[in-house]
Amino acid sequence: MKGGRSKAEDNGNDTKLKSRGAKAGKRKAKAAKDPNKPKRPPSAFFVFMEEFRVQFKRENPDNKSVAAVGKAGGEKWKSMSDAEKAPYVAKAESRKNDYNKSMKAYNKKLADGENGVEENESDKSKSEVNDEDEDGSGTAEEDEDDD
């Protein structure tokens, strides 16, 4: 469980703050650098958080702090059993498969771009990615399996 690192750094918030600060700071820079790069897939915890946030908001409509939601979500996540986490893990894996496909298309696009067909392929690749995205939604696993 590498996530424990976060806990270790909980004491040294500096590192985490730096990370987040860097993330926030790089957010734009990085986005400008690789706007087409697929975003990282949510982990099981984040998939869980998507639902937890909604529930948390309903139970705590006055709470406007995302930090509080994160804290509560983290505590609940730790209190959950593997069986309870299972559906979220499954969803996360599904997202991961999709991410892998997107990364393949992204890497391919990069290779094409280096070959000297950046602009043209850029648009084309987009279509490809889109096509894969739409088509791949249902056949993602099959495609992976097929491969």
Added chain:
DNA sequence: GACATGATTGTTGAC
């Protein structure tokens, strides 16, 4: 008006 920050865990990518 636009961007950074606050907390959480997991996963990925890089070294």
Added chain:
DNA sequence: GTCAACAATCATGTC
């Protein structure tokens, strides 16, 4: 193998 960065969220504060 280890560590840093990043993924979502959104009201609020700062510039």
